[in-house]
Amino acid sequence: MFGPFRLTSPLSGGLLWKMPWRLSRHQKYRHRERLRRVDDIISTLDMALAKQGLSTKKLEVWKKDMPTEAEMLPRDKYTIFDRKVKRYRKGIHKLPKWTRLSQRINPPGF
Amino acid sequence: MAYFRITLMRSAIGLPAQRKGVLAALGLRKRMATVYHPVTPDVAGQIMAVKELLDVAEVETALTKAQMKEQRRPERGYVVERRAGAVLE
Structure with a gap:
C-alpha cells in the first residue's frame, strides 16, 4: 500500500495522464x-x-456571431458545454x- | 499597394489536413516564417481559416526574403562605451 512499489493507477495501468478539473490562473491568463x-x-x-x-x-x-474577449462571460471563456457532464459544463x-x-x-440556455 | 504581413506563430501539427493545406497555400512551411500577400478578400478568407496560428499586420510594401534577412543582420563593427583611461582618472 505504501513504499516505492505501491499499486497506483499510473503504475498498474500504463499510460495515464491526469488533467486538473479547472484551469490555473496562469492558464487562464x-x-x-x-x-x-x-x-x-x-x-x-x-x-x-x-x-x-x-x-x-x-x-x-x-x-x-462571435463576442470579443472583453464581451465574453468568464463562464464561456473558461468552460464549455458538454451534455455528458453534471451541470453541463467542463473546463x-x-x-x-x-x-x-x-x-x-x-x-443558449446552458 | 497594401499587403498583409503574415507570420506563422503556432505550428499546425495535429490539426486537420484542411488547415495545413491553407498554410501551404499561403506559403507558410514552418514556424516563424513570414510571407506577404496583397490585401484581398481571398487572402483575408485564408487568414480567417487559420487565424489562431498566425500573426497578421497590414503593411505598405512587401519585403523580399533578402530584405527580411538584411533587417535581421546586426550592425557591423563595435561601439566603444568608455575608455579604460577615463575610468582610472
Whole structure:
C-alpha cells in the first residue's frame, strides 16, 4: 500500500495522464491573451479590407456571431458545454487542441 | 499597394489536413516564417481559416526574403562605451 512499489493507477495501468478539473490562473491568463490575439487579427483584417471598401463573408459572420474577449462571460471563456457532464459544463482545457481553436459560443440556455 | 504581413506563430501539427493545406497555400512551411500577400478578400478568407496560428499586420510594401534577412543582420563593427583611461582618472 505504501513504499516505492505501491499499486497506483499510473503504475498498474500504463499510460495515464491526469488533467486538473479547472484551469490555473496562469492558464487562464494565457488563454485570454490568445483570445485577444485573435480579436486583433480580426480587427486588422477588417480595417485593411474596409480601406478598400471590401469585406468577406467569413469576416462578417464572425463579427456578427462571435463576442470579443472583453464581451465574453468568464463562464464561456473558461468552460464549455458538454451534455455528458453534471451541470453541463467542463473546463475548456478538456477540449482537444484547445489552444489552437476558437471556441467562444455555447448552446443558449446552458 | 497594401499587403498583409503574415507570420506563422503556432505550428499546425495535429490539426486537420484542411488547415495545413491553407498554410501551404499561403506559403507558410514552418514556424516563424513570414510571407506577404496583397490585401484581398481571398487572402483575408485564408487568414480567417487559420487565424489562431498566425500573426497578421497590414503593411505598405512587401519585403523580399533578402530584405527580411538584411533587417535581421546586426550592425557591423563595435561601439566603444568608455575608455579604460577615463575610468582610472
